[in-house]
Amino acid sequence: MMKNKPSVSLIVISYQHEKYIADCLESIVRQTFTDIEFLYLDDASKDRTFQIASAYREKLESRFRRVVYIENNENEGLVKNLNRLIPLCEGKYVKFLAADDFMIGDGIEKSVDFLNAHNEYDMIYSNVVYGNENTHFPFDLSEETETVPIALTAGRSMFELLYEHDFIAAPGVMVKRNVYDRLGLYDEKIGIEDWDFYLRIAREGQIGYLNAYTAMYRILDSSLSHSSLPQRRMNMQKSRLQILEKYRNDILNPDERIERELNDALRDAFHIRSREYLRYLRDYVKRNQVKVHSGNRIRYIMYIMGMIRIGDFWKAKWNSTR
Numbered sequence: 075m076m077k078n079k080p081s082v083s084l085i086v087i088s089y090q091h092e093k094y095i096a097d098c099l100e101s102i103v104r105q106t107f108t109d110i111e112f113l114y115l116d117d118a119s120k121d122r123t124f125q126i127a128s129a130y131r132e133k134l135e136s137r138f139r140r141v142v143y144i145e146n147n148e149n150e151g152l153v154k155n156l157n158r159l160i161p162l163c164e165g166k167y168v169k170f171l172a173a174d175d176f177m178i179g180d181g182i183e184k185s186v187d188f189l190n191a192h193n194e195y196d197m198i199y200s201n202v203v204y205g206n207e208n209t210h211f212p213f214d215l216s217e218e219t220e221t222v223p224i225a226l227t228a229g230r231s232m233f234e235l236l237y238e239h240d241f242i243a244a245p246g247v248m249v250k251r252n253v254y255d256r257l258g259l260y261d262e263k264i265g266i267e268d269w270d271f272y273l274r275i276a277r278e279g280q281i282g283y284l285n286a287y288t289a290m291y292r293i294l295d296s297s298l299s300h301s302s303l304p305q306r307r308m309n310m311q312k313s314r315l316q317i318l319e320k321y322r323n324d325i326l327n328p329d330e331r332i333e334r335e336l337n338d339a340l341r342d343a344f345h346i347r348s349r350e351y352l353r354y355l356r357d358y359v360k361r362n363q364v365k366v367h368s369g370n371r372i373r374y375i376m377y378i379m380g381m382i383r384i385g386d387f388w389k390a391k392w393n394s395t396r
Contacts, residue, residue, distance in 0.1 A: 080139045081109040081186055083165030087155050088173030089117040097211040099130040101176035107183035111140035113159050118149040153267045157259040168249050174292045175245045176211045181288030185248040188284045195282035196253045197275050200246040205292040213290055233276035237325050240269040245289035265313030273321055304346045311339040336364045
């Protein structure tokens with residue numbers, strides 16, 4: 075343990091990120107703020123991610139207070155690794171950056187200065203830029219680009235706004251280290267662990283908004299935030315419904331939000347014809363007394379009738395072969 079603790083503990087976790095890890099680490103090396111301990115973990119990548127990251131170790135050690143490299147022998151997943159690294163953090167503030175994202179400009183310095191000036195906040199979030207597989211560091215903010223929309227409080231609490239929509243992008247977040255001691259680590263049973271954690275902070279403390287661009291948030295086809303793949307989309311919807319159910323008793327009128335999410339999920343479930351997913355949603359409706367829209371009621375009747383007809387077809391075919 076260091077006698078004089080660093081201001082920031084910066085965590086980067088990688089898995090199969092050989093195409094992007096150099097952008098991430100180069101953006102960190104070029105940060106103007108240097109009172110940092112840097113914790114890097116590779117989650118058993120099978121490509122050259124760890125080798126590329128290792129080439130940056132000397133640069134990082136020359137810039138920052140402490141540098142830790144860890145290479146897993148087996149893939150353990152993002153949330154489990156985050157919960158493993160956070161107890162090792164000695165900084166006043168904690169920042170997590172995915173290995174396929176990168177910092178913009180002096181993002182860490184701006185975040186630290188803002189938190190130092192606003193001790194009332196347990197966490198802050200800032201503006202980020204959306205990127206894709208072709209977005210690389212350095213990034214010119216003067217270019218016309220799509221940015222993550224920021225929801226500002228207009229007569230509603232931050233907790234209510236976050237319950238309505240997960241508008242905070244993880245690369246733009248910085249959290250006080252003691253918040254994890256007070257509220258606990260990330261929930262490993264929930265797929266959208268960051269949204270759940272932000273809701274916990276908003277319910278128990280205060281979240282501030284820094285009006286500055288601090289990071290690039292890359293959206294990839296293979297990421298959980300990309301909704302084109304049916305199974306990933308189902309997992310994302312299940313996680314959202316799980317979170318809405320978890321915090322429903324803390325919201326004055328949660329039913330409308332849950333109803334909207336549930337009915338969107340039902341439409342998707344009918345589209346991909348997943349019996350397992352429909353059973354899950356049916357049980358969710360019963361447990362939470364959610365109103366099912368008329369269109370989905372009709373779809374369900376048609377779906378059941380379709381399954382009966384398919385069953386009769388195979389039953390007749392089986393009997394004809396006996």
